[in-house]
Amino acid sequence: MSLRALFLILVFVVLAIFTVLNWSAFMSPTTLSLLFASVQAPLGLIMLVVTALLAALFLTYLAYVQTTVILDARRSARELAAQRDLADQAEASRFTELRSFLEGRLQQIETAVAEAQSRTGTRVDRLESELRAAVERTENTLAAYIGELEDRMERRTDAGAGKPAA
Numbered sequence: 001m002s003l004r005a006l007f008l009i010l011v012f013v014v015l016a017i018f019t020v021l022n023w024s025a026f027m028s029p030t031t032l033s034l035l036f037a038s039v040q041a042p043l044g045l046i047m048l049v050v051t052a053l054l055a056a057l058f059l060t061y062l063a064y065v066q067t068t069v070i071l072d073a074r075r076s077a078r079e080l081a082a083q084r085d086l087a088d089q090a091e092a093s094r095f096t097e098l099r100s101f102l103e104g105r106l107q108q109i110e111t112a113v114a115e116a117q118s119r120t121g122t123r124v125d126r127l128e129s130e131l132r133a134a135v136e137r138t139e140n141t142l143a144a145y146i147g148e149l150e151d152r153m154e155r156r157t158d159a160g161a162g163k164p165a166a
Helices: 003-021 023-027 043-161
Strands: 029-033 038-042
Touching (some): 003 023, 023 043, 029 043, 038 043
Antiparallel strands (some): 029 038
16 A cells, blocks of 8 residues: 555544544534525534535546546557557568568579579580590691601611611
């Protein structure tokens, strides 16, 4: 219980004790003027009823204010939750968009790499076939030179051994 609530209860208890102890004074009749008439009534009781009515009006107003504040707080909480959900959806949408963009870019890169590898592979194959052809030509040329040298050597050896050259 808060300090204010305890203080309010204490004031009401003291007021109740004061009323009980002075009940005879509250109930003693007095002449009261109502501007155009005079009435015999207990002044204490009238003041006690007026105080009770003012307290009831104050408590009613207090309950109204608290209810209004609570309803506004709930409405604000609902609006905040709706805005939070909207922000979460927007963020999820941005993440999804980013993911699809990155996947697209990755796919483009993979396609470009595959094309480069196929072009490079074709180029390597072409270079390899050209190299094989060049090696084959070199081999044929070398074989021809070796054959020619063998012929010359045979002629010289035959010429040096006294055999007639053909």
